[in-house]
Amino acid sequence: xxxxxxxxxxxxxxxxxxxxxxxxxxxxxxxxxxxxxxxxxxxxxxxxxxxxxxxxxxxxxxxxxxxxxxxxxxxxxxxxxxxxxxxxxxxxxxxxxxxxxxxxxxxxxxxxxxxxxxxxxxxxxxxxxxxxxxxxxxxxxxxxxxxxxxxxxxxxxxxxxxxxxxxxxxxxxxxxxxxxxxxxxxxxxxxxxxxxxxxxxxxxxxxxxxxxxxxxxxxxxxxxxxxxxx
Numbered sequence: 001x002x003x004x005x006x007x008x009x010x011x012x013x014x015x016x017x018x019x020x021x022x023x024x025x026x027x028x029x030x031x032x033x034x035x036x037x038x039x040x041x042x043x044x045x046x047x048x049x050x051x052x053x054x055x056x057x058x059x060x061x062x063x064x065x066x067x068x069x070x071x072x073x074x075x076x077x078x079x080x081x082x083x084x085x086x087x088x089x090x091x092x093x094x095x096x097x098x099x100x101x102x103x104x105x106x107x108x109x110x111x112x113x114x115x116x117x118x119x120x121x122x123x124x125x126x127x128x129x130x131x132x133x134x135x136x137x138x139x140x141x142x143x144x145x146x147x148x149x150x151x152x153x154x155x156x157x158x159x160x161x162x163x164x165x166x167x168x169x170x171x172x173x174x175x176x177x178x179x180x181x182x183x184x185x186x187x188x189x190x191x192x193x194x195x196x197x198x199x200x201x202x203x204x205x206x207x208x209x210x211x212x213x214x215x216x217x218x219x220x221x222x223x224x225x226x227x228x229x230x
Contacts, residue, residue, distance in 0.1 A: 003177055006141050008052035008098075013133045015043045015126055023125045035122070042107075042123050046130060051101030053181040054138035056094045058145070058203065070200075077171060077200075080163035086210075087154055090202035094142045095175050096156070099183050099196035100131040127195040135197045146203045154207045158199035159189070172198050 017039045021032060064071040069078050070087055079087070087093070104127035112120035135156060143153045160166035169189045173180070183196045191198065 003055050003057045003180065004141070004145070005053070005055040005181070006138060008054050008134050008137055010047050010050070010052065012137055013047060013050075013052065013130055014136075015047075015129050015133065017043070019129060020122065020125050023128075024122070035118075038119060038122050039126070042119065043126050046100075046104045046107065046123060046126050049103040049107065050127075050130065051103060051182075052099065052130070052134045053101070054096065054098035054134055054141075055176075055181055056096035056138060056142055056201075057175060058092050058094050058142075059175065061090045061093055061202075061204075072175075075171060075175065077168055078165070079157070079168075082162040083157045083164055083200075086157065087200070087202040087207070089204050089206035090154065091151070091204040092202075094145075094153075094201040094203060095172055095199075096135070096138050096142065096201065097173070097176055097180050097183050097196065097198045098131060098134045098138050099181050099191075099193050100127050100134055101182070101195070102193040104130065105194050131195040131197055135199075139201060142201050142203070151203050151205060152207055153209060154202035155210055156199045156201045158197055169198055172200070 017036060020039050020043075021035065024035065059072045062071040062073055064076065068081050068084055069076050070084055070090075070093065071077070072093060104123060108120045108123040108127065110120075111117075111123060139153075139156050146153050157164065159169045159172065167189045169185060169191070173185050181196075182193070183198075184192050186192065
């Protein structure tokens with residue numbers, strides 16, 4: 001299986017302090033100077049210690065006979081109707097995996113174990129924001145690769161969202177080299193390092209990219225939906 005592995009630039013990893021503050025439940029109108037200082041401090045530390053990695057493989061799409069599935073040769077994913085519709089028209093799919101590395105989550109665990117619960121929680125949230133930014137970089141690599149072939153891309157979609165069962169990460173990781181980007185998968189389909197993301201991006205001439213896709217997803221209590229709606 002051919003996979004494109006890319007260097008992840010730490011200077012391009014973006015962590016918006018206001019987003020982390022929102023995840024903590026704080027408001028810009030409150031006196032949160034101490035919390036903001038902690039966010040700034042631990043963002044720098046997480047970037048310093050992290051080992052972000054990412055890669056993807058492009059595979060030819062097969063038109064399935066189901067409105068709830070996508071398919072490549074020999075493999076089907078039951079993504080559900082929502083993601084199936086968003087990937088409609090794809091000639092290829094890019095299957096990707098990215099991680100922020102184990103270091104931020106180890107720092108968060110160490111802080112919590114030592115009784116620094118706020119700091120540990122802040123680091124955990126920072127790491128979550130970081131890995132999304134790492135995924136943005138890999139998505140950009142896929143987009144540029146597609147553009148060279150005169151193609152465009154969809155948004156990225158991951159198992160566990162929009163009714164796509166997280167257990168199908170087992171099928172997705174079977175398409176990638178074992179231990180891709182240092183990520184392993186448990187029997188219950190949880191990734192390690194925890195701050196990792198896998199998923200799919202559609203590639204084709206007729207596919208579309210949407211700037212905001214939360215309205216298509218039934219996960220009303222998703223943290224990232226709350227941020228986007230503020």
